[in-house]
Amino acid sequence: LIVLMFAVITIMRDLKKPARIPVFITTAGVVFGNEFYRFQDIRDFSISFEPLTVKALYISFHGRVQPMLSIDLDDMNPNEVRRTLLPYVYENLEREGESLTDVLRRVYKL
Secondary structure (H helix, E strand, O other): OHHHHHHHHHHHHHHOOOOOOOEEEOOOEEEEOOEEEEHHHEEEEEEEEEOOOEEEEEEEEOOOOOOOEEEEOOOOOHHHHHHHHOOOOEEOOOOOOOOHHHHHHHHHOO
């Protein structure tokens, strides 16, 4: 019975499309859904891009309490996003690839 319930939940989750959250980059900060992040609160950003598989923006904050924000860029041009952010925020060129949580989310479709 538990296996059957797990299978039904898994199938239902796979059929449901993820919610699209609007993202805007303004001259004052980044709007992600209902949240506004000021540029002065953002430590750095990085972009992970692998054609046909990964296109993500990562934003790190100065505070240790707030986790890194991962934004799927979908159909946005990563170079355009980078050019827009560079005047306001430092780009972290040392961070490479996507985060472990994003890899697991993509592989297991979470």
